[in-house]
Amino acid sequence: AQSVTQLGSHVSVSEGALVLLRCNYSSSVPPYLFWYVQYPNQGLQLLLKYTSAATLVKGINGFEAEFKKSETSFHLTKPSAHMSDAAEYFCAVSDDGGFKTIFGAGTRLFVKA
Amino acid sequence: KAGVTQTPRYLIKTRGQQVTLSCSPISGHRSVSWYQQTPGQGLQFLFEYFSETQRNKGNFPGRFSGRQFSNSRSEMNVSTLELGDSALYLCASSSDRGYTDTQYFGPGTRLTVL
Numbered sequence: 635a636q637s638v639t640q641l642g643s644h645v646s647v648s649e650g651a652l653v654l655l656r657c658n659y660s661s662s663v664p665p666y667l668f669w670y671v672q673y674p675n676q677g678l679q680l681l682l683k684y685t686s687a688a689t690l691v692k693g694i695n696g697f698e699a700e701f702k703k704s705e706t707s708f709h710l711t712k713p714s715a716h717m718s719d720a721a722e723y724f725c726a727v728s729d730d731g732g733f734k735t736i737f738g739a740g741t742r743l744f745v746k747a
Numbered sequence: 748k749a750g751v752t753q754t755p756r757y758l759i760k761t762r763g764q765q766v767t768l769s770c771s772p773i774s775g776h777r778s779v780s781w782y783q784q785t786p787g788q789g790l791q792f793l794f795e796y797f798s799e800t801q802r803n804k805g806n807f808p809g810r811f812s813g814r815q816f817s818n819s820r821s822e823m824n825v826s827t828l829e830l831g832d833s834a835l836y837l838c839a840s841s842s843d844r845g846y847t848d849t850q851y852f853g854p855g856t857r858l859t860v861l
Contacts, residue, residue, distance in 0.1 A: 677853050
């Protein structure tokens with residue numbers, strides 16, 4: 635069964651600094667991985683998804699993630715944080731054939747001025 | 748295209764009551780999934796419907812039920828509400844729900860049980 639672990643429930647960075655949010659997955663089959671962002675009182679918005687076409691995936695708002703099979707990781711990065719990036723980020727894996735998505739616990743990103 | 752809409756956005760109920768939440772997917776989407784989000788448990792899968800059929804369900808008690816109509820709109824019902832049912836309920840739609848499909852989420856319904 636698939637599972638997702640996000641390392642760090644809270645991450646704080648300064649504006650302009652690198653953002654790195656960690657995600658490790660467990661899957662017995664090639665996974666399909668997603669990063670979502672949630673702003674306060676809103677639903678989730680897809681940032682990017684990995685579907686095996688390329689290991690480096692570029693998403694919206696300057697975010698990207700690299701799929702590393704050897705490390706079973708799919709970490710999310712952004713070179714320079716903006717205040718508007720402050721939100722909660724969820725890594726997720728799609729259950730193969732089970733018609734459901736399994737989410738990590740989430741990482742709340744704080745951006746300091 | 749209009750996004751996923753959920754009604755109502757906020758709801759306050761008391762223990763023992765029942766509640767029905769509604770979700771209208773993006774036009775053309777036939778798959779609707781429901782999730783419960785709480786600070787303690789995070790995002791948990793409730794169930795998924797496709798063309799009026801439930802294809803999968805999560806580990807929730809039978810008090811949680813759902814259905815999908817022929818126009819793909821979906822409702823979920825929670826009977827005999829408990830305090831622990833207080834949560835943000837999110838609905839997501841996708842075109843088919845092949846597991847590479849992107850799910851588009853609505854803003855959620857925040858349910859408070861007193």
